[in-house]
Structure formats: C-alpha cells, structure tokens
Amino acid sequence: MFESKAGILLVGGLGFFVFAFVSNAVVPILMYQHMPEQTAEQVVNANLMYQVEDLQRRYPEPFKKYVGEKPTTENVAAMLRHGRDIYVGEGCWHCHSQYIRPVSNESKRWGPVARSVEYQNELQRPVMFGTRRVGPDLSRESGRRSNDWHAVHFHHPKTVSPNSPMPAYPWFFDNDNPSEPNRRGLALMTYIQWLGSWLEVSPTYENYQPLPDVEVKAP
Numbered sequence: 001m002f003e004s005k006a007g008i009l010l011v012g013g014l015g016f017f018v019f020a021f022v023s024n025a026v027v028p029i030l031m032y033q034h035m036p037e038q039t040a041e042q043v044v045n046a047n048l049m050y051q052v053e054d055l056q057r058r059y060p061e062p063f064k065k066y067v068g069e070k071p072t073t074e075n076v077a078a079m080l081r082h083g084r085d086i087y088v089g090e091g092c093w094h095c096h097s098q099y100i101r102p103v104s105n106e107s108k109r110w111g112p113v114a115r116s117v118e119y120q121n122e123l124q125r126p127v128m129f130g131t132r133r134v135g136p137d138l139s140r141e142s143g144r145r146s147n148d149w150h151a152v153h154f155h156h157p158k159t160v161s162p163n164s165p166m167p168a169y170p171w172f173f174d175n176d177n178p179s180e181p182n183r184r185g186l187a188l189m190t191y192i193q194w195l196g197s198w199l200e201v202s203p204t205y206e207n208y209q210p211l212p213d214v215e216v217k218a219p
C-alpha cells in the first residue's frame with residue numbers, strides 16, 4: 001500500500017480527517033460536557049439590567065406598551081430571545097461577526113479574545129460567529145454606545161456615522177420616529193446591549209475581569 005503514491009495519499013487523507021474530527025468535535029464535547037447550556041433567563045446580568053432600566057427611562061411609553069411595567073428577569077429574557085431572532089432574520093450576521101480572534105491585534109480593537117464558554121448559552125444556538133466583517137465585530141458592544149445612539153443609528157445610520165453602508169431599519173420604530181422604538185427596536189437594543197455584558201470591561205479593555213456572580217434583582 002505504501003509503495004504507491006495513491007496509497008500514501010489515502011492513508012494521509014483519512015488520518016487528517018480522523019484528526020480533525022477528534023480535535024474539533026470529540027475534544028470540545030469532552031471539555032464542555034460538564035457545563036450545562038445557560039438559558040436566556042440565566043444570562044440576564046447586572047450590566048444588562050442597567051441598560052434595560054435606561055431603556056425604560058428614555059422610552060417610558062413604548063417600554064410600558066411593549067415590555068411591561070418594569071424590567072424583570074422574565075421579560076428581559078423574552079426581549080433577548082426576540083432580539084436575537086431579529087438579528088438572525090434581518091441578516092445582521094452577514095455584516096457583523098461575534099468572535100474576537102487571537103490574531104491581528106483584534107483584542108486591541110474590540111476587547112478580550114472570545115472564549116468557548118461565552119457561547120455556552122441558548123442565544124448562541126446556532127452560534128452567531130457571522131460570515132463577513134463589513135461592519136465591526138459586535139461581541140463586546142455592550143455599554144460601548146448609549147441606547148439613544150443605537151436608536152438613531154438603527155433608524156438612519158448615516159445620521160451618526162456618515163458614509164455608513166449599513167441599511168436603515170425604520171420598521172424598528174413607530175411613526176418613523178427614532179424616539180419611539182417598537183417591540184422590535186427595544187428587543188434588538190436589549191440584545192445588542194447584552195453582547196459582552198458578561199464581562200466587566202475597562203475602557204481600554206485591559207485587565208478585564210469576568211463579572212462576579214451577583215444576584216440580579218428586578219428594581
């Protein structure tokens with residue numbers, strides 16, 4: 001068998017296939033089997049609650065109409081699920097990645113390199129790595145921009161970012177008005193403010209610490 005070139009290629013090819021399967025499927029399964037996948041309720045954290053309370057203060061009427069009297073773990077989790085579905089449905093992942101790679105100084109630009117544990121939750125099924133990077137990576141977006149910046153940006157990106165190729169999303173608002181986000185707009189802002197909220201990020205992204213296990217209480 002090893003006398004012929006074809007035989008060597010066959011054995012080599014099969015060998016690499018087995019190696020790839022073991023390193024990319026079997027090893028990760030063994031590494032993370034003890035770590036249960038988190039639900040949307042379980043990923044609601046204090047940083048995110050801070051942003052949702054801000055949404056309620058800025059948009060009291062729409063918030064009351066589309067979310068509820070006040071933010072709770074349950075209605076915030078429902079918003080996260082809805083926001084993620086919109087992110088998928090609108091194809092945001094065509095232009096935005098959610099994966100900071102350990103190459104090209106990406107951590108200088110966007111923040112700490114992504115770790116597998118960050119994808120161990122319901123909202124990352126399927127994972128939102130994305131396909132291209134027309135726009136910036138969004139996995140550390142939480143707290144980077146204010147909610148009203150996002151509202152104006154979704155309504156008409158060029159208002160805050162001249163020359164932006166990002167499409168406008170007027171259907172995230174009632175009466176075509178950036179100060180009246182509807183359920184879709186509120187849900188997407190919640191989802192965007194969640195991305196990276198699990199890290200306690202310093203402004204320079206250096207010396208970041210994972211968030212301590214704080215108990216989240218509804219206000």
Ligand code: HEC
Pocket residue numbers: 086087090091092093094095096134135136138141144145157161164165166167169188192
């Ligand atoms: C055609 C490609 C494209 C699509 C589709 C797209 N974006 Fe963008 N996005 C960009 C580009 C380019 C930028 C950078 C310029 C700017 O700020 O508008 C950007 C910027 C952003 C920012 C600001 C990031 C920052 O902090 O600077 C957010 C948040 C964002 N996009 C979210 C979304 C969401 C959510 C969707 C889906 C509803 C979406 N984008 C769809 C291209 C796109």
